[in-house]
Amino acid sequence: MxxxxxxxxxxxxxxxxxxxxxxxxxxxxxxxxxxxxxxxxxxxxxxxxxxxxxxxxxxxxxxxxxxxxxxxxxxxxxxxxxxxxGQEARVMAVGARRSVDIAELAQPSLLRLSERSADTALLSVRSGVEALYLARSVGSNPLQPNYLQIGSRRPLGVGAGALALLVWLPDAEIEAVIEVIVPRLAKSPRITPKFLREKIATARKAGHTVLIDAAFPGMGGVGVPVRDETGEVVAALSIGAASDRIRRREAELAEMLKKEAQVLARAMAQAPKNGRGGKVG
The missing domain is CATH 1.10.10.10 (Winged helix-like DNA-binding domain superfamily/Winged helix DNA-binding domain)
Known part of the structure:
Protein backbone atom coordinates (compact mmCIF):
# COMPACT_ATOMS: atom_id res chain seq x y z
CA MET A 1 0.00 0.00 0.00
CA GLY A 86 -21.97 7.79 -7.74
CA GLN A 87 -24.58 10.35 -8.67
CA GLU A 88 -26.67 10.04 -5.50
CA ALA A 89 -23.59 10.80 -3.40
CA ARG A 90 -22.96 13.86 -5.56
CA VAL A 91 -26.55 15.02 -5.05
CA MET A 92 -25.99 14.83 -1.30
CA ALA A 93 -22.74 16.77 -1.67
CA VAL A 94 -24.52 19.53 -3.58
CA GLY A 95 -27.10 19.76 -0.81
CA ALA A 96 -24.37 19.92 1.85
CA ARG A 97 -22.58 22.74 0.00
CA ARG A 98 -25.66 24.92 0.02
CA SER A 99 -25.24 27.06 3.11
CA VAL A 100 -28.89 28.15 3.19
CA ASP A 101 -32.12 26.82 1.77
CA ILE A 102 -31.92 27.53 -1.97
CA ALA A 103 -35.72 27.61 -2.17
CA GLU A 104 -35.72 30.47 0.33
CA LEU A 105 -32.97 32.31 -1.54
CA ALA A 106 -34.85 31.91 -4.82
CA GLN A 107 -38.12 33.42 -3.59
CA PRO A 108 -37.33 37.04 -4.57
CA SER A 109 -36.34 35.92 -8.07
CA LEU A 110 -39.43 33.75 -8.43
CA LEU A 111 -41.67 36.61 -7.33
CA ARG A 112 -40.10 39.02 -9.80
CA LEU A 113 -40.33 36.49 -12.63
CA SER A 114 -43.98 35.65 -12.01
CA GLU A 115 -44.90 39.33 -11.63
CA ARG A 116 -43.13 40.44 -14.81
CA SER A 117 -44.20 37.49 -16.94
CA ALA A 118 -47.67 36.95 -15.39
CA ASP A 119 -46.86 33.23 -15.62
CA THR A 120 -45.55 30.52 -13.28
CA ALA A 121 -41.91 30.71 -12.19
CA LEU A 122 -40.28 27.54 -10.88
CA LEU A 123 -37.11 26.42 -9.11
CA SER A 124 -35.95 22.83 -9.62
CA VAL A 125 -32.94 20.75 -8.63
CA ARG A 126 -31.63 17.43 -9.82
CA SER A 127 -32.30 14.24 -7.87
CA GLY A 128 -30.83 11.26 -9.68
CA VAL A 129 -32.49 11.10 -13.11
CA GLU A 130 -35.33 13.38 -12.01
CA ALA A 131 -36.00 17.07 -11.54
CA LEU A 132 -37.49 17.97 -8.17
CA TYR A 133 -39.50 21.20 -7.95
CA LEU A 134 -38.61 23.04 -4.74
CA ALA A 135 -40.42 26.37 -5.11
CA ARG A 136 -42.75 28.31 -7.39
CA SER A 137 -44.57 31.60 -7.75
CA VAL A 138 -47.79 31.90 -9.76
CA GLY A 139 -48.48 34.93 -11.95
CA SER A 140 -51.73 36.69 -12.78
CA ASN A 141 -52.50 35.04 -16.12
CA PRO A 142 -55.58 32.79 -15.73
CA LEU A 143 -54.01 29.84 -17.57
CA GLN A 144 -51.22 28.35 -15.47
CA PRO A 145 -49.42 24.95 -15.44
CA ASN A 146 -51.06 23.81 -12.20
CA TYR A 147 -49.76 20.26 -12.67
CA LEU A 148 -46.37 21.54 -11.47
CA GLN A 149 -46.53 21.65 -7.68
CA ILE A 150 -43.81 22.02 -5.07
CA GLY A 151 -42.48 18.51 -4.50
CA SER A 152 -43.40 17.30 -8.01
CA ARG A 153 -40.83 15.15 -9.78
CA ARG A 154 -40.31 14.68 -13.51
CA PRO A 155 -37.67 12.84 -15.52
CA LEU A 156 -34.76 15.03 -16.57
CA GLY A 157 -35.63 16.58 -19.93
CA VAL A 158 -39.40 16.53 -19.40
CA GLY A 159 -40.04 20.25 -18.94
CA ALA A 160 -37.94 23.35 -19.54
CA GLY A 161 -36.41 23.37 -16.05
CA ALA A 162 -35.84 19.62 -16.07
CA LEU A 163 -34.15 19.98 -19.46
CA ALA A 164 -31.91 22.79 -18.17
CA LEU A 165 -30.65 20.40 -15.47
CA LEU A 166 -29.72 17.87 -18.17
CA VAL A 167 -28.25 20.01 -20.95
CA TRP A 168 -24.95 20.98 -19.32
CA LEU A 169 -24.03 17.56 -17.93
CA PRO A 170 -21.10 15.70 -19.54
CA ASP A 171 -22.14 13.96 -22.77
CA ALA A 172 -21.54 10.47 -21.39
CA GLU A 173 -23.72 11.21 -18.37
CA ILE A 174 -26.46 12.64 -20.59
CA GLU A 175 -26.51 9.44 -22.63
CA ALA A 176 -26.72 7.36 -19.46
CA VAL A 177 -29.63 9.47 -18.16
CA ILE A 178 -31.49 9.21 -21.47
CA GLU A 179 -31.07 5.44 -21.47
CA VAL A 180 -32.51 5.20 -17.96
CA ILE A 181 -35.50 7.52 -18.48
CA VAL A 182 -36.73 6.07 -21.80
CA PRO A 183 -39.30 3.80 -20.09
CA ARG A 184 -40.63 6.83 -18.16
CA LEU A 185 -41.38 8.88 -21.28
CA ALA A 186 -44.63 7.09 -22.15
CA LYS A 187 -46.71 10.00 -20.86
CA SER A 188 -44.80 12.43 -23.09
CA PRO A 189 -44.63 10.65 -26.48
CA ARG A 190 -43.12 13.67 -28.25
CA ILE A 191 -40.08 13.52 -26.00
CA THR A 192 -37.86 10.83 -27.51
CA PRO A 193 -34.09 10.32 -27.20
CA LYS A 194 -33.63 11.95 -30.62
CA PHE A 195 -35.83 14.89 -29.58
CA LEU A 196 -33.83 15.38 -26.35
CA ARG A 197 -30.48 15.30 -28.16
CA GLU A 198 -31.70 17.92 -30.64
CA LYS A 199 -33.00 20.15 -27.85
CA ILE A 200 -29.75 19.75 -25.91
CA ALA A 201 -27.69 20.87 -28.92
CA THR A 202 -29.97 23.89 -29.47
CA ALA A 203 -29.94 24.87 -25.79
CA ARG A 204 -26.15 24.76 -25.54
CA LYS A 205 -25.95 27.32 -28.35
CA ALA A 206 -28.72 29.55 -26.99
CA GLY A 207 -27.87 29.33 -23.30
CA HIS A 208 -31.46 28.42 -22.40
CA THR A 209 -33.98 25.65 -22.96
CA VAL A 210 -37.40 25.89 -24.55
CA LEU A 211 -40.11 23.23 -24.84
CA ILE A 212 -43.51 23.83 -26.44
CA ASP A 213 -46.34 21.26 -26.60
CA ALA A 214 -43.85 18.57 -25.62
CA ALA A 215 -44.20 17.66 -21.95
CA PHE A 216 -47.86 18.75 -21.83
CA PRO A 217 -50.12 19.69 -24.81
CA GLY A 218 -50.91 23.39 -25.02
CA MET A 219 -48.22 24.35 -22.50
CA GLY A 220 -44.57 25.28 -22.80
CA GLY A 221 -41.66 26.66 -20.87
CA VAL A 222 -38.26 28.34 -20.93
CA GLY A 223 -35.48 27.34 -18.53
CA VAL A 224 -31.94 28.33 -17.56
CA PRO A 225 -29.29 26.75 -15.32
CA VAL A 226 -28.24 28.18 -11.96
CA ARG A 227 -24.54 27.68 -11.28
CA ASP A 228 -22.55 27.79 -8.06
CA GLU A 229 -19.22 29.58 -7.65
CA THR A 230 -17.38 26.62 -9.22
CA GLY A 231 -19.54 26.74 -12.35
CA GLU A 232 -21.46 23.57 -11.52
CA VAL A 233 -25.18 23.55 -12.33
CA VAL A 234 -26.99 23.14 -9.01
CA ALA A 235 -30.52 24.22 -9.95
CA ALA A 236 -32.71 25.58 -12.73
CA LEU A 237 -35.09 28.51 -13.01
CA SER A 238 -37.95 28.20 -15.48
CA ILE A 239 -41.18 29.84 -16.56
CA GLY A 240 -44.18 27.75 -17.56
CA ALA A 241 -47.06 29.17 -19.60
CA ALA A 242 -49.49 28.53 -22.42
CA SER A 243 -47.65 27.58 -25.60
CA ASP A 244 -48.56 30.72 -27.55
CA ARG A 245 -47.24 32.91 -24.72
CA ILE A 246 -43.91 31.07 -24.84
CA ARG A 247 -43.67 31.33 -28.65
CA ARG A 248 -44.24 35.08 -28.61
CA ARG A 249 -41.83 35.86 -25.79
CA GLU A 250 -39.09 33.21 -25.78
CA ALA A 251 -36.19 35.68 -26.05
CA GLU A 252 -37.71 38.05 -23.49
CA LEU A 253 -38.38 35.29 -20.97
CA ALA A 254 -34.93 33.78 -21.46
CA GLU A 255 -33.29 37.13 -20.74
CA MET A 256 -35.36 37.60 -17.58
CA LEU A 257 -34.44 34.12 -16.39
CA LYS A 258 -30.73 34.54 -17.07
CA LYS A 259 -30.61 37.76 -15.05
CA GLU A 260 -32.39 36.13 -12.10
CA ALA A 261 -30.13 33.07 -12.32
CA GLN A 262 -27.17 35.41 -11.85
CA VAL A 263 -28.91 37.09 -8.91
CA LEU A 264 -29.55 33.72 -7.28
CA ALA A 265 -25.99 32.57 -7.91
CA ARG A 266 -24.65 35.67 -6.17
CA ALA A 267 -27.03 35.16 -3.26
CA MET A 268 -25.82 31.57 -2.86
CA ALA A 269 -22.17 32.65 -2.95
CA GLN A 270 -22.75 35.37 -0.34
CA ALA A 271 -24.89 33.29 2.01
CA PRO A 272 -23.56 32.70 5.57
CA LYS A 273 -21.62 29.47 5.86
CA ASN A 274 -23.46 28.45 9.01
CA GLY A 275 -26.93 28.67 7.50
CA ARG A 276 -29.40 25.87 6.82
CA GLY A 277 -28.64 23.23 4.24
CA GLY A 278 -30.80 23.03 1.15
CA LYS A 279 -32.77 19.89 0.30
CA VAL A 280 -32.31 17.93 -2.91
CA GLY A 281 -34.63 15.00 -2.59
Whole structure:
Protein backbone atom coordinates (compact mmCIF):
# COMPACT_ATOMS: atom_id res chain seq x y z
CA MET A 1 0.00 0.00 0.00
CA UNK A 2 1.50 3.40 -0.98
CA UNK A 3 1.70 6.45 1.31
CA UNK A 4 -1.46 8.01 -0.07
CA UNK A 5 -3.48 4.83 0.43
CA UNK A 6 -2.02 4.48 3.93
CA UNK A 7 -3.21 8.00 4.79
CA UNK A 8 -6.64 7.16 3.44
CA UNK A 9 -6.74 4.04 5.56
CA UNK A 10 -5.88 6.02 8.68
CA UNK A 11 -8.67 8.50 7.91
CA UNK A 12 -11.14 5.71 7.28
CA UNK A 13 -10.34 4.24 10.69
CA UNK A 14 -11.13 7.54 12.39
CA UNK A 15 -14.15 5.74 13.83
CA UNK A 16 -13.01 2.11 14.27
CA UNK A 17 -15.17 -0.77 13.16
CA UNK A 18 -17.07 -2.37 16.06
CA UNK A 19 -15.79 -5.28 18.07
CA UNK A 20 -17.22 -8.78 17.48
CA UNK A 21 -20.49 -9.33 19.31
CA UNK A 22 -21.93 -5.86 18.73
CA UNK A 23 -25.28 -5.50 16.92
CA UNK A 24 -25.12 -6.68 13.32
CA UNK A 25 -27.12 -3.67 12.08
CA UNK A 26 -24.64 -1.29 13.72
CA UNK A 27 -21.74 -3.22 12.19
CA UNK A 28 -23.26 -3.00 8.72
CA UNK A 29 -23.86 0.75 8.95
CA UNK A 30 -20.30 1.44 10.07
CA UNK A 31 -18.89 -0.72 7.27
CA UNK A 32 -20.92 1.12 4.64
CA UNK A 33 -19.83 4.48 6.08
CA UNK A 34 -16.20 3.36 6.03
CA UNK A 35 -16.42 2.46 2.33
CA UNK A 36 -18.08 5.78 1.44
CA UNK A 37 -15.55 7.72 3.53
CA UNK A 38 -12.64 6.11 1.72
CA UNK A 39 -14.11 6.83 -1.71
CA UNK A 40 -14.87 10.43 -0.72
CA UNK A 41 -11.26 10.99 0.28
CA UNK A 42 -9.56 9.36 -2.66
CA UNK A 43 -11.07 7.76 -5.75
CA UNK A 44 -11.22 5.92 -8.01
CA UNK A 45 -9.93 2.97 -6.01
CA UNK A 46 -9.51 -0.75 -6.64
CA UNK A 47 -11.36 -3.29 -4.56
CA UNK A 48 -8.07 -4.28 -2.89
CA UNK A 49 -7.37 -0.68 -1.87
CA UNK A 50 -10.87 -0.25 -0.46
CA UNK A 51 -10.66 -3.48 1.50
CA UNK A 52 -7.22 -2.56 2.90
CA UNK A 53 -8.27 0.99 3.82
CA UNK A 54 -11.41 -0.18 5.66
CA UNK A 55 -10.01 -3.38 7.22
CA UNK A 56 -12.76 -5.34 5.44
CA UNK A 57 -12.21 -8.59 3.62
CA UNK A 58 -12.67 -8.40 -0.15
CA UNK A 59 -15.92 -10.38 -0.16
CA UNK A 60 -17.54 -8.01 2.35
CA UNK A 61 -16.22 -4.91 0.59
CA UNK A 62 -17.48 -6.16 -2.77
CA UNK A 63 -20.91 -6.96 -1.36
CA UNK A 64 -21.19 -3.44 0.07
CA UNK A 65 -19.96 -1.86 -3.17
CA UNK A 66 -22.51 -3.80 -5.23
CA UNK A 67 -25.33 -2.65 -2.97
CA UNK A 68 -24.15 0.96 -3.14
CA UNK A 69 -23.96 0.71 -6.94
CA UNK A 70 -27.58 -0.49 -7.06
CA UNK A 71 -28.63 2.53 -4.98
CA UNK A 72 -26.59 4.99 -7.05
CA UNK A 73 -24.13 5.99 -4.30
CA UNK A 74 -21.14 4.28 -5.98
CA UNK A 75 -20.33 3.69 -9.64
CA UNK A 76 -17.87 1.37 -11.34
CA UNK A 77 -15.45 3.23 -13.60
CA UNK A 78 -16.06 2.23 -17.22
CA UNK A 79 -13.23 0.13 -18.62
CA UNK A 80 -11.41 -0.11 -15.30
CA UNK A 81 -11.57 -2.27 -12.20
CA UNK A 82 -12.04 0.73 -9.93
CA UNK A 83 -14.86 2.41 -8.03
CA UNK A 84 -15.86 6.02 -7.35
CA UNK A 85 -18.73 7.92 -5.76
CA GLY A 86 -21.97 7.79 -7.74
CA GLN A 87 -24.58 10.35 -8.67
CA GLU A 88 -26.67 10.04 -5.50
CA ALA A 89 -23.59 10.80 -3.40
CA ARG A 90 -22.96 13.86 -5.56
CA VAL A 91 -26.55 15.02 -5.05
CA MET A 92 -25.99 14.83 -1.30
CA ALA A 93 -22.74 16.77 -1.67
CA VAL A 94 -24.52 19.53 -3.58
CA GLY A 95 -27.10 19.76 -0.81
CA ALA A 96 -24.37 19.92 1.85
CA ARG A 97 -22.58 22.74 0.00
CA ARG A 98 -25.66 24.92 0.02
CA SER A 99 -25.24 27.06 3.11
CA VAL A 100 -28.89 28.15 3.19
CA ASP A 101 -32.12 26.82 1.77
CA ILE A 102 -31.92 27.53 -1.97
CA ALA A 103 -35.72 27.61 -2.17
CA GLU A 104 -35.72 30.47 0.33
CA LEU A 105 -32.97 32.31 -1.54
CA ALA A 106 -34.85 31.91 -4.82
CA GLN A 107 -38.12 33.42 -3.59
CA PRO A 108 -37.33 37.04 -4.57
CA SER A 109 -36.34 35.92 -8.07
CA LEU A 110 -39.43 33.75 -8.43
CA LEU A 111 -41.67 36.61 -7.33
CA ARG A 112 -40.10 39.02 -9.80
CA LEU A 113 -40.33 36.49 -12.63
CA SER A 114 -43.98 35.65 -12.01
CA GLU A 115 -44.90 39.33 -11.63
CA ARG A 116 -43.13 40.44 -14.81
CA SER A 117 -44.20 37.49 -16.94
CA ALA A 118 -47.67 36.95 -15.39
CA ASP A 119 -46.86 33.23 -15.62
CA THR A 120 -45.55 30.52 -13.28
CA ALA A 121 -41.91 30.71 -12.19
CA LEU A 122 -40.28 27.54 -10.88
CA LEU A 123 -37.11 26.42 -9.11
CA SER A 124 -35.95 22.83 -9.62
CA VAL A 125 -32.94 20.75 -8.63
CA ARG A 126 -31.63 17.43 -9.82
CA SER A 127 -32.30 14.24 -7.87
CA GLY A 128 -30.83 11.26 -9.68
CA VAL A 129 -32.49 11.10 -13.11
CA GLU A 130 -35.33 13.38 -12.01
CA ALA A 131 -36.00 17.07 -11.54
CA LEU A 132 -37.49 17.97 -8.17
CA TYR A 133 -39.50 21.20 -7.95
CA LEU A 134 -38.61 23.04 -4.74
CA ALA A 135 -40.42 26.37 -5.11
CA ARG A 136 -42.75 28.31 -7.39
CA SER A 137 -44.57 31.60 -7.75
CA VAL A 138 -47.79 31.90 -9.76
CA GLY A 139 -48.48 34.93 -11.95
CA SER A 140 -51.73 36.69 -12.78
CA ASN A 141 -52.50 35.04 -16.12
CA PRO A 142 -55.58 32.79 -15.73
CA LEU A 143 -54.01 29.84 -17.57
CA GLN A 144 -51.22 28.35 -15.47
CA PRO A 145 -49.42 24.95 -15.44
CA ASN A 146 -51.06 23.81 -12.20
CA TYR A 147 -49.76 20.26 -12.67
CA LEU A 148 -46.37 21.54 -11.47
CA GLN A 149 -46.53 21.65 -7.68
CA ILE A 150 -43.81 22.02 -5.07
CA GLY A 151 -42.48 18.51 -4.50
CA SER A 152 -43.40 17.30 -8.01
CA ARG A 153 -40.83 15.15 -9.78
CA ARG A 154 -40.31 14.68 -13.51
CA PRO A 155 -37.67 12.84 -15.52
CA LEU A 156 -34.76 15.03 -16.57
CA GLY A 157 -35.63 16.58 -19.93
CA VAL A 158 -39.40 16.53 -19.40
CA GLY A 159 -40.04 20.25 -18.94
CA ALA A 160 -37.94 23.35 -19.54
CA GLY A 161 -36.41 23.37 -16.05
CA ALA A 162 -35.84 19.62 -16.07
CA LEU A 163 -34.15 19.98 -19.46
CA ALA A 164 -31.91 22.79 -18.17
CA LEU A 165 -30.65 20.40 -15.47
CA LEU A 166 -29.72 17.87 -18.17
CA VAL A 167 -28.25 20.01 -20.95
CA TRP A 168 -24.95 20.98 -19.32
CA LEU A 169 -24.03 17.56 -17.93
CA PRO A 170 -21.10 15.70 -19.54
CA ASP A 171 -22.14 13.96 -22.77
CA ALA A 172 -21.54 10.47 -21.39
CA GLU A 173 -23.72 11.21 -18.37
CA ILE A 174 -26.46 12.64 -20.59
CA GLU A 175 -26.51 9.44 -22.63
CA ALA A 176 -26.72 7.36 -19.46
CA VAL A 177 -29.63 9.47 -18.16
CA ILE A 178 -31.49 9.21 -21.47
CA GLU A 179 -31.07 5.44 -21.47
CA VAL A 180 -32.51 5.20 -17.96
CA ILE A 181 -35.50 7.52 -18.48
CA VAL A 182 -36.73 6.07 -21.80
CA PRO A 183 -39.30 3.80 -20.09
CA ARG A 184 -40.63 6.83 -18.16
CA LEU A 185 -41.38 8.88 -21.28
CA ALA A 186 -44.63 7.09 -22.15
CA LYS A 187 -46.71 10.00 -20.86
CA SER A 188 -44.80 12.43 -23.09
CA PRO A 189 -44.63 10.65 -26.48
CA ARG A 190 -43.12 13.67 -28.25
CA ILE A 191 -40.08 13.52 -26.00
CA THR A 192 -37.86 10.83 -27.51
CA PRO A 193 -34.09 10.32 -27.20
CA LYS A 194 -33.63 11.95 -30.62
CA PHE A 195 -35.83 14.89 -29.58
CA LEU A 196 -33.83 15.38 -26.35
CA ARG A 197 -30.48 15.30 -28.16
CA GLU A 198 -31.70 17.92 -30.64
CA LYS A 199 -33.00 20.15 -27.85
CA ILE A 200 -29.75 19.75 -25.91
CA ALA A 201 -27.69 20.87 -28.92
CA THR A 202 -29.97 23.89 -29.47
CA ALA A 203 -29.94 24.87 -25.79
CA ARG A 204 -26.15 24.76 -25.54
CA LYS A 205 -25.95 27.32 -28.35
CA ALA A 206 -28.72 29.55 -26.99
CA GLY A 207 -27.87 29.33 -23.30
CA HIS A 208 -31.46 28.42 -22.40
CA THR A 209 -33.98 25.65 -22.96
CA VAL A 210 -37.40 25.89 -24.55
CA LEU A 211 -40.11 23.23 -24.84
CA ILE A 212 -43.51 23.83 -26.44
CA ASP A 213 -46.34 21.26 -26.60
CA ALA A 214 -43.85 18.57 -25.62
CA ALA A 215 -44.20 17.66 -21.95
CA PHE A 216 -47.86 18.75 -21.83
CA PRO A 217 -50.12 19.69 -24.81
CA GLY A 218 -50.91 23.39 -25.02
CA MET A 219 -48.22 24.35 -22.50
CA GLY A 220 -44.57 25.28 -22.80
CA GLY A 221 -41.66 26.66 -20.87
CA VAL A 222 -38.26 28.34 -20.93
CA GLY A 223 -35.48 27.34 -18.53
CA VAL A 224 -31.94 28.33 -17.56
CA PRO A 225 -29.29 26.75 -15.32
CA VAL A 226 -28.24 28.18 -11.96
CA ARG A 227 -24.54 27.68 -11.28
CA ASP A 228 -22.55 27.79 -8.06
CA GLU A 229 -19.22 29.58 -7.65
CA THR A 230 -17.38 26.62 -9.22
CA GLY A 231 -19.54 26.74 -12.35
CA GLU A 232 -21.46 23.57 -11.52
CA VAL A 233 -25.18 23.55 -12.33
CA VAL A 234 -26.99 23.14 -9.01
CA ALA A 235 -30.52 24.22 -9.95
CA ALA A 236 -32.71 25.58 -12.73
CA LEU A 237 -35.09 28.51 -13.01
CA SER A 238 -37.95 28.20 -15.48
CA ILE A 239 -41.18 29.84 -16.56
CA GLY A 240 -44.18 27.75 -17.56
CA ALA A 241 -47.06 29.17 -19.60
CA ALA A 242 -49.49 28.53 -22.42
CA SER A 243 -47.65 27.58 -25.60
CA ASP A 244 -48.56 30.72 -27.55
CA ARG A 245 -47.24 32.91 -24.72
CA ILE A 246 -43.91 31.07 -24.84
CA ARG A 247 -43.67 31.33 -28.65
CA ARG A 248 -44.24 35.08 -28.61
CA ARG A 249 -41.83 35.86 -25.79
CA GLU A 250 -39.09 33.21 -25.78
CA ALA A 251 -36.19 35.68 -26.05
CA GLU A 252 -37.71 38.05 -23.49
CA LEU A 253 -38.38 35.29 -20.97
CA ALA A 254 -34.93 33.78 -21.46
CA GLU A 255 -33.29 37.13 -20.74
CA MET A 256 -35.36 37.60 -17.58
CA LEU A 257 -34.44 34.12 -16.39
CA LYS A 258 -30.73 34.54 -17.07
CA LYS A 259 -30.61 37.76 -15.05
CA GLU A 260 -32.39 36.13 -12.10
CA ALA A 261 -30.13 33.07 -12.32
CA GLN A 262 -27.17 35.41 -11.85
CA VAL A 263 -28.91 37.09 -8.91
CA LEU A 264 -29.55 33.72 -7.28
CA ALA A 265 -25.99 32.57 -7.91
CA ARG A 266 -24.65 35.67 -6.17
CA ALA A 267 -27.03 35.16 -3.26
CA MET A 268 -25.82 31.57 -2.86
CA ALA A 269 -22.17 32.65 -2.95
CA GLN A 270 -22.75 35.37 -0.34
CA ALA A 271 -24.89 33.29 2.01
CA PRO A 272 -23.56 32.70 5.57
CA LYS A 273 -21.62 29.47 5.86
CA ASN A 274 -23.46 28.45 9.01
CA GLY A 275 -26.93 28.67 7.50
CA ARG A 276 -29.40 25.87 6.82
CA GLY A 277 -28.64 23.23 4.24
CA GLY A 278 -30.80 23.03 1.15
CA LYS A 279 -32.77 19.89 0.30
CA VAL A 280 -32.31 17.93 -2.91
CA GLY A 281 -34.63 15.00 -2.59
Missing amino acids: NASTTATARAARKRPLPEPGQADKFNAIQKVCAVLRVLAQRSPLRLTDIADATSLNKATALRILNSLIEEGFVSRVTGAKTYEL
